[in-house]
Amino acid sequence: MQPKPVALKVLDIISIILLGVATYLALVFAPTELVMGDVQRVFYFHIGTAWTALLGFILAAVFSMIYLITKDLKWDRRQVAAIEVSLVFFLITIALGSIWARPVWNTWWTWDPRLTTAAITELIYVAYFMLRQGIDDPDRRARFGAVYALIGGLSAPITFFAIRLFRTIHPVVISGSNPEGQGSFSMTPDMRVAFFFALFTFTVIFIDLFWNRILLGSLQDQVEQLKLKVTM
Amino acid sequence: MVNKATKMKSITANLSQPSGNFTKAVAAVVWKDLRAEFRSRELFSAMLVFSLLIILIFNFALELDIKTRQSVTAGVLWATFAFAGTLGLNRSMAIEKDSGCLDGLLLAPVDRSAIYFGKVISNLAFMLIVEIIVLPIYSVLYNVNLFQPGLLLVILLGSIGYVAVGTLLAAMSVQTRTRDILLPILLFPVVIPVLLAAVKASSGFLTGADVADILPPINLLIAYDIIFIAVAFMVFDNVVEE
Numbered sequence: 449m450q451p452k453p454v455a456l457k458v459l460d461i462i463s464i465i466l467l468g469v470a471t472y473l474a475l476v477f478a479p480t481e482l483v484m485g486d487v488q489r490v491f492y493f494h495i496g497t498a499w500t501a502l503l504g505f506i507l508a509a510v511f512s513m514i515y516l517i518t519k520d521l522k523w524d525r526r527q528v529a530a531i532e533v534s535l536v537f538f539l540i541t542i543a544l545g546s547i548w549a550r551p552v553w554n555t556w557w558t559w560d561p562r563l564t565t566a567a568i569t570e571l572i573y574v575a576y577f578m579l580r581q582g583i584d585d586p587d588r589r590a591r592f593g594a595v596y597a598l599i600g601g602l603s604a605p606i607t608f609f610a611i612r613l614f615r616t617i618h619p620v621v622i623s624g625s626n627p628e629g630q631g632s633f634s635m636t637p638d639m640r641v642a643f644f645f646a647l648f649t650f651t652v653i654f655i656d657l658f659w660n661r662i663l664l665g666s667l668q669d670q671v672e673q674l675k676l677k678v679t680m
Numbered sequence: 681m682v683n684k685a686t687k688m689k690s691i692t693a694n695l696s697q698p699s700g701n702f703t704k705a706v707a708a709v710v711w712k713d714l715r716a717e718f719r720s721r722e723l724f725s726a727m728l729v730f731s732l733l734i735i736l737i738f739n740f741a742l743e744l745d746i747k748t749r750q751s752v753t754a755g756v757l758w759a760t761f762a763f764a765g766t767l768g769l770n771r772s773m774a775i776e777k778d779s780g781c782l783d784g785l786l787l788a789p790v791d792r793s794a795i796y797f798g799k800v801i802s803n804l805a806f807m808l809i810v811e812i813i814v815l816p817i818y819s820v821l822y823n824v825n826l827f828q829p830g831l832l833l834v835i836l837l838g839s840i841g842y843v844a845v846g847t848l849l850a851a852m853s854v855q856t857r858t859r860d861i862l863l864p865i866l867l868f869p870v871v872i873p874v875l876l877a878a879v880k881a882s883s884g885f886l887t888g889a890d891v892a893d894i895l896p897p898i899n900l901l902i903a904y905d906i907i908f909i910a911v912a913f914m915v916f917d918n919v920v921e922e
Contacts (some may be wrong), residue, residue, distance in 0.1 A: 538886045571869040582856030591918045610873040
């Protein structure tokens, strides 16, 4: 068993420190929003986790394509790592969004395109893990996982555009605006600092968790191989 | 490497042989399925009875009186087709796997995608036959005229998208430990665009909406069909490889 690389240990510590600073910036440093009040502070981590989760899902679709071409199990481990971390991050995004929506939209949940797509995306990747769990042969598990990750990765954006045929009330804070969005606001410079710092922090945390998960995946494979050797 | 070699071989084989060979292989798979089904009728009868039962359940669940009927008919129809569809897809692949027929098909010196297209066409045929029987029954039971060319087109396009993805996923799910319960879990989140667009277009036709309102969902259905048939065609090799 190879020891954990020093760079990863350093990155672990940096992630924890960054998370602390980002929490301070979001909760104390950033000014309180005029209309919504303190609940708007959820926004910084909401976007941070959402961005990294989407990044992970896109990465997973790319990895699955690479796996299907190269058939190297290394890419399968990366794909699983990306999806697993993103699944958790996206769940956090949805939970934070709900906390924000309760006072601002006056409901925990609404069937808006983004919310619906988020829920369906979560279900797609939960189904992905159920599929993998039902297969013992590692090669077949990797192939089926890659095929399903590819299909799911294609279907999720189509779902989003399909629901977009209806109206949306989700606010668009960055780039462009949705005139029908409820709960939009414009950021002050201090808010921007907290916002971009949160984005950066969650990207670093994502890379750290992703890296850890890949190492864990290769350890799992080693254990599986050792078990096979013992039974033979 | 072996995989690449066989792929190259199949490509060169396809090039050297007349293209009629591919269609012949597809037709053979379809013919086999239809003939087996014509003799046993187990798949078709299960799907049909199941569909009728779902419509019956919706009748009680939604209190389908004249007012609600207008707005929910499209939704009830597509929910029925989606549930009955998984039943058919599951069974049609499970038969192949259990009887060892799939291994036989894989041994045949034809391109694997021919097997995929053959299964898609026969699954589509079963689904369309069930739909063609369900439509008049629904029309009679609820006094709605469902025989409009636009609606039939939507049903065709929606069923193609549903079956194109469903056949690929059914081929995967029958090879897992949890086979029967896994297919709907894999399939439903991925075919939501189809169901959404199909329901929207169908209810548009039923309520006599503007063509400009119906066109976007129909375009979406066509795009979905093309994208997913192309993707399934490319990845099917990975699903049946031993």
